[in-house]
Amino acid sequence: MKKDSAKITVLDPRGQPTGIFGRRLDPDSMPWAIHDPVNQPRDTAEALRNMKMAPRLDKLEGKTVFLVNTGFAGAKEFMEELQEWFNKNHPEIKTELRHKKTSMFTDEPTLWAEIKENGDAAILGVGG
Amino acid sequence: MPTAPIVTARFADYVQRDGLSHGIHLRWTFPPYPVGFVSRETLQGYIKGKDPISDAPLMEEIFLALTQPLTDAEKHPKAVQRPTWPRLLPADTEDNLHRLFLESGWTDGLPIVLPTEERVAEMLTGTDHKPDEYVGMMSVTTHEERLQYTVEKVATIAVMAGARPEHLPVILALGASGRPSMPSSTTSFASMMVVNGPIRDEIGMNYGLGALSPVNYANSVIGRAWTLMTINCGDVRPGATFTASTGTTINYNNMCFAENEANSPWEPFHVRKGYKASESTVSLFRGWNVLTMGLGPARRMLEVMKSIGGPFGGAFTFICDPLAAKGLKSEGWDDPNKLSEWLVNELNPRFKRPEMINFLVAGGEMNPMWVTTDFSHFQTVVIDPWIPKAGVKKDAKPLRMPESVACKDGSCGIVA
Numbered sequence: 001m002k003k004d005s006a007k008i009t010v011l012d013p014r015g016q017p018t019g020i021f022g023r024r025l026d027p028d029s030m031p032w033a034i035h036d037p038v039n040q041p042r043d044t045a046e047a048l049r050n051m052k053m054a055p056r057l058d059k060l061e062g063k064t065v066f067l068v069n070t071g072f073a074g075a076k077e078f079m080e081e082l083q084e085w086f087n088k089n090h091p092e093i094k095t096e097l098r099h100k101k102t103s104m105f106t107d108e109p110t111l112w113a114e115i116k117e118n119g120d121a122a123i124l125g126v127g128g
Numbered sequence: 129m130p131t132a133p134i135v136t137a138r139f140a141d142y143v144q145r146d147g148l149s150h151g152i153h154l155r156w157t158f159p160p161y162p163v164g165f166v167s168r169e170t171l172q173g174y175i176k177g178k179d180p181i182s183d184a185p186l187m188e189e190i191f192l193a194l195t196q197p198l199t200d201a202e203k204h205p206k207a208v209q210r211p212t213w214p215r216l217l218p219a220d221t222e223d224n225l226h227r228l229f230l231e232s233g234w235t236d237g238l239p240i241v242l243p244t245e246e247r248v249a250e251m252l253t254g255t256d257h258k259p260d261e262y263v264g265m266m267s268v269t270t271h272e273e274r275l276q277y278t279v280e281k282v283a284t285i286a287v288m289a290g291a292r293p294e295h296l297p298v299i300l301a302l303g304a305s306g307r308p309s310m311p312s313s314t315t316s317f318a319s320m321m322v323v324n325g326p327i328r329d330e331i332g333m334n335y336g337l338g339a340l341s342p343v344n345y346a347n348s349v350i351g352r353a354w355t356l357m358t359i360n361c362g363d364v365r366p367g368a369t370f371t372a373s374t375g376t377t378i379n380y381n382n383m384c385f386a387e388n389e390a391n392s393p394w395e396p397f398h399v400r401k402g403y404k405a406s407e408s409t410v411s412l413f414r415g416w417n418v419l420t421m422g423l424g425p426a427r428r429m430l431e432v433m434k435s436i437g438g439p440f441g442g443a444f445t446f447i448c449d450p451l452a453a454k455g456l457k458s459e460g461w462d463d464p465n466k467l468s469e470w471l472v473n474e475l476n477p478r479f480k481r482p483e484m485i486n487f488l489v490a491g492g493e494m495n496p497m498w499v500t501t502d503f504s505h506f507q508t509v510v511i512d513p514w515i516p517k518a519g520v521k522k523d524a525k526p527l528r529m530p531e532s533v534a535c536k537d538g539s540c541g542i543v544a
Contacts, residue, residue: 004221004223005221006221007219007220007221008219008220008221008222008225008242008244009216009217009219009244009245010216010217010225010242010243010244010245011215011216011217011244011248011280011281011284012213012214012215012216012217012284013229013243013281013284013285013288013356013360014213014234014275014360014361015265015266015275015276015277015360015361015362015363016212016213016275016276016277017209017210017211017212017273017275017276018265018273018274018275018276019273020265020273020274021150021271021272021273022267022269022270022271022272022274023271034270035270035311035414035506036506038305038306038307038507040270042274045151045207045209045273048150048151048152048207049151049205049207051152052202052203052205053130053153053154053155053198053202053203053205054129054130054131055130055197055198056130056194056195056196056197056198057130057194057195058195059195060191060194060195065194072163072164073162073163073164073165074162074163074164074165074166074171075163075164077163077168077171078134078159078171078174078175081168081171081175082175085172085175085176085187089187105270116129119129120129120130121129121130121131121132121194122129122130122131123131123132123133123134123190123194124131124132124133124134125133125134125135125157126134126135126136126159126163127133127134127135127136127139127143128135128136128138128139128142128161128163
């Protein structure tokens with residue numbers, strides 16, 4: 001069959017960027033609301049750019065580190081083993097284990113407030 | 129406060145890319161995968177071992193994440209801003225453009241109709257809305273940047289799917305939902321879409337025999353268009369934004385069908401959700417699987433539900449052949465909402481959410497069967513605002529596949 005070498009113009013099918021991102025759910029949301037594109041909370045690119053890493057500690061000795069189980073499969077057991085590792089290898093570092101009461105998709109301001117008030121650092125996991 | 133996030137190595141690339149698009153730099157630590165459903169000894173080995181991505185000792189990495197001073201790049205993170213695309217692609221031959229669409233991941237792997245300006249302009253006659261009108265935004269992820277699309281963009285997708293202008297109002301309603309047909313989840317989500325109201329007959333949708341089979345033009349192209357829209361406007365990039373581990377073939381067409389309102393003994397689904405019978409709507413469902421084919425009374429449904437135990441405490445949508453629906457009505461279930469309540473109470477009194485159990489009616493009355501799915505109803509969108517004031521724009525001779533009628537004219541070849 002003869003090839004048609006004539007050139008044609010077509011439209012680009014891709015959507016355009018908005019600068020609008022999804023974000024964690026409000027605390028009173030049900031877990032499956034994470035898939036609700038209408039009512040899911042959103043962040044703007046501008047708001048996200050204002051989020052920066054906090055200054056680091058000079059050492060962990062004598063500090064309190066919160067270990068947070070975010071809720072994915074195996075995270076509870078991993079964090080428990082992590083705490084056990086700290087107890088055995090670095091008893092001078094105090095660890096506090098917390099399990100998120102809400103789902104992995106949901107914000108939990110009361111937990112973050114507790115950690116900020118009583119802790120020096122946090123280890124969160126395990127995602128995926 | 130200094131924070132050290134831990135994510136399994138399987139998602140290292142995913143979260144690092146995610147951080148770049150958000151302009152958030154984090155000090156990740158990646159233990160091997162998987163973490164779930166492995167022994168304590170395995171987890172202990174992960175903790176004592178190395179991060180397979182960085183090859184550094186895992187705990188050393190966590191310590192550094194919390195104590196090493198921030199670099200300049202970490203103090204002043206930059207987001208990678210995505211470019212906007214020109215309206216038109218560079219001119220090329222048809223062969224090259226087909227290759228471009230396929231190799232760019234803009235299709236579902238099946239041949240498409242190239243969206244030339246002429247074809248898209250013709251498609252736009254299927255609505256009165258202006259081409260540059262904003263329709264919605266979408267992402268297959270829960271957290272990545274949403275992409276927005278106009279009426280013209282949806283018309284472009286409709287052309288690619290092989291649709292005609294008569295189908296555009298339903299496809300625009302799908303776009304207005306903002307809901308992707310294949311949201312990203314390692315569990316491989318599937319979607320289902322059901323059309324109610326007068327537009328079903330206007331555009332020749334199938335709600336009778338084989339309503340969910342590839343034997344109807346409108347059902348096929350509308351269902352496909354939702355996924356092509358999701359791929360292009362929901363930003364599907366396998367491995368980067370799309371993480372379905374096994375995937376599902378339901379994503380090709382999204383179980384697109386119409387409800388058999390005429391033969392159903394119940395009020396149409398959309399009427400039960402508060403819409404008028406004269407309104408045309410598309411209802412969207414999400415789940416994973418088509419689970420069983422069932423026969424028998426409501427108590428048999430209950431047995432099936434108990435034997436399955438769906439996710440999220442049990443979401444079920446039954447697709448009932450009209451004969452099955454009539455059978456349930458003859459048992460005394462005049463209102464499927466009452467049946468939902470009864471089933472939920474019998475199934476799990478602690479989890480009383482009757483709206484998690486839904487009933488749809490479709491089929492050709494060849495068998496009094498019901499199909500069990502684990503789908504939840506998420507949203508119903510009205511189609512009417514997208515229909516031209518003059519009515520659905522039909523071709524002079526609309527394309528229709530053969531209807532499932534009994535052979536009376538000898539075309540089946542078996543009439544004496």
